[in-house]
Amino acid sequence: MRHLKAHRKLGRTSEHRMSMLRNLATSLINAQDERIITTLPKAKELRPFVERAITLSRHATNLEGDNAEAQSVHLRRRAATFFHAGNRQQKISTGRRGPERAPRTAGVLALRRLFDELGERFKDRPGGYTRIIKLGRRDGDNAELAIIELVDNRREREAIEAANKRAKSATSAKKKSAKASKEVEETGSRRGGRKADRTYEKEETTKARGRGRGATDEKTEDQKPKGGSRTKKTEATSAEKDTEK
């Protein structure tokens, strides 16, 4: 019976599984666009795993009292178990085997980013820092793929800002239809209106760097359907980046 068996084994021994989860967590937090594509079961296993680490970093943002410093160090050390260690003490091999190995620091970077950036960002979010989006099945082994991403990421914020901007320009342009503009203004102010002033400037710069993908796509949607079948998703996105550059 499956009763009380909360987790998947993913066809691995516990060491292998833990190692993989740490790799996945590191990748997710270090990923440039804060998302990774894996299989759905791995994504579902990863979610509670990274979210625990993120919660620790969140706790570190509101420490008080005499031992706040010690508390903070303690939280960091607890969170470090969710990533692979830097392995600094590993002997650097320079023998016949070739050049010395680079120190493994991806986990250290992830930990740093977790506490420097994500703790502050998710300060007021009571869990649910990630989102899983199903992508459908992969050619070859028919495995169901999914995106797992950190919520409230840059792409999302840009999309919201772009929507804000559109709403604003609509209000300023069409004063005739008073009812309609009122509606848009309401929606605009609901989505963090404070940032709306900076929107225009920011979007321009990001577009120039080829990063404002979310925002630009929405505008060029009409020309988008170039036809053709689907290729590998990661390749498509990177190719697209290049063309925008």
Add this chain to the structure above:
Amino acid sequence: MPNPKRRHSKARTRKRRAHDALRQPQTSVCPNCQEPRMPHRVCPKCGHYKGREVVQVEETS
């Protein structure tokens, strides 16, 4: 060793298989491009999901 006692007629085989047909997978229509796609999944044609979200960009092969 167990062996069949009687011949298995085509009719028997076919009657058994009468219920073996596969169903067409359930699809829904993408609100963005009107193509059929699997429910609760990103549209493979246009990469949209839940309205505004462009999840990934589709490119010609």
